Amino acid sequence: xxxxxxxxxxxxxxVERDLRSLAExxxxxxxxxxxxxxxxLAKEKMADLQKIAAK
Numbered sequence: 001x002x003x004x005x006x007x008x009x010x011x012x013x014x015v016e017r018d019l020r021s022l023a024e025x026x027x028x029x030x031x032x033x034x035x036x037x038x039x040x041l042a043k044e045k046m047a048d049l050q051k052i053a054a055k
Contacts, residue, residue: 006014028034 028038
């Protein structure tokens with residue numbers, strides 16, 4: 001099933017959200033402590049998902 005086409009307003013909102021995400025990612029990458037904390041949490045979440053997938 002094809003997703004319904006997005007309105008121009010929805011596309012604009014999506015692009016604005018993407019821009020905010022990219023700007024936030026750039027800020028995180030510039031802050032070693034923040035980046036390390038995010039990576040640690042990602043590893044924890046991945047471990048939790050591995051437990052679920054292994055069942």
